[in-house]
Amino acid sequence: MFEKIREVVEQHYQQDKESLEQCYPGLNKTIYLREALSFIGSKADEHQIIDSLSEYKLKQFFELSADGVPFEYISGMGHFYGRDFIVGPGVLIPRQETEIIIEEVLLAKSRFTSTMKVLDLCTGSGCLGLTVACELREIVSDLYLTDICEEALRYAAKNCAKFEFQLSPMTKIKLVKSNLLDSVDDKFDLIVSNPPYIKRKEHHSRVHGQVTRFEPDMALFVDDDEYDKFFDRLFRGVSEVLRDGGLFIMEGHEDEIKPLANKWKASFPKDEVKVIQDLSSRDRFIRVIKEGKNG
Numbered sequence: 001m002f003e004k005i006r007e008v009v010e011q012h013y014q015q016d017k018e019s020l021e022q023c024y025p026g027l028n029k030t031i032y033l034r035e036a037l038s039f040i041g042s043k044a045d046e047h048q049i050i051d052s053l054s055e056y057k058l059k060q061f062f063e064l065s066a067d068g069v070p071f072e073y074i075s076g077m078g079h080f081y082g083r084d085f086i087v088g089p090g091v092l093i094p095r096q097e098t099e100i101i102i103e104e105v106l107l108a109k110s111r112f113t114s115t116m117k118v119l120d121l122c123t124g125s126g127c128l129g130l131t132v133a134c135e136l137r138e139i140v141s142d143l144y145l146t147d148i149c150e151e152a153l154r155y156a157a158k159n160c161a162k163f164e165f166q167l168s169p170m171t172k173i174k175l176v177k178s179n180l181l182d183s184v185d186d187k188f189d190l191i192v193s194n195p196p197y198i199k200r201k202e203h204h205s206r207v208h209g210q211v212t213r214f215e216p217d218m219a220l221f222v223d224d225d226e227y228d229k230f231f232d233r234l235f236r237g238v239s240e241v242l243r244d245g246g247l248f249i250m251e252g253h254e255d256e257i258k259p260l261a262n263k264w265k266a267s268f269p270k271d272e273v274k275v276i277q278d279l280s281s282r283d284r285f286i287r288v289i290k291e292g293k294n295g
């Protein structure tokens with residue numbers, strides 16, 4: 001029997017439609033086919049007749065997707081700001097909304113006239129810091145990627161190698177294992193961060209089961225009663241290593257970002273603090289410009 005890849009994938013999708021759509025928010029037949037083809041390999045074509053290799057790969061794909069494994073972990077790639085980052089279990093999958101941080105950095109480009117030092121705090125796959133460095137090229141003299149988790153830093157290192165040729169040869173990169181700012185002792189002109197910000201108890205019911213089941217707990221959650229202390233430490237640390245006139249942009253939870261912006265204002269009243277919304281008008285980001293000396 002000569003079956004085409006497309007027919008086999010569509011048949012499988014039809015059979016498992018209900019459970020697949022429960023696992024993968026927003027899934028449809030076209031997306032499923034695209035993911036299956038990308039897993040089989042770059043040369044795969046939906047009209048191709050199934051051969052033994054594509055049959056073997058499809059079987060693997062069906063098994064992993066039946067288990068609800070995120071497509072980014074199945075393919076090993078997560079898309080961010082026009083680039084594919086290497087990801088896998090143990091590192092957070094880049095999210096589209098986080099791209100707003102990159103847009104904010106690019107909007108502020110005129111502030112960065114000479115060489116600048118950039119820190120991506122809680123870097124995960126490295127998607128934020130590496131994207132900034134790929135976009136701003138030779139303006140970036142130093143890029144620090146820090147994370148508390150060694151597994152995450154291994155992915156960040158792989159992505160440094162992957163994007164080596166898109167980065168300026170002038171940019172020096174440092175990967176640092178650090179609990180927040182504890183092991184960082186330099187000064188920066190730009191700090192970007194997507195730290196863990198979901199309250200383990202209070203916000204838990206709004207997190208999709210696929211996220212909690214597969215993505216690293218440490219990259220997502222902060223204990224409810226540690227939340228204040230965690231951001232106090234993070235903010236104090238950031239303020240210490242941010243140069244006067246420097247920019248700090250951080251992603252956060254829609255229920256928490258305003259109180260966090262107020263926390264920053266209360267601690268460092270001379271800084272300019274702005275809350276930025278995502279595409280669905282939810283408060284999701286803080287942007288701080290550090291002005292002069294505080295206190």
Ligand code: GLN
Binds near residue numbers: 098122124128193195
């Ligand atoms: N900075 C990475 C991202 O935006 C990882 C964030 C994290 O691990 N909390 O995807």
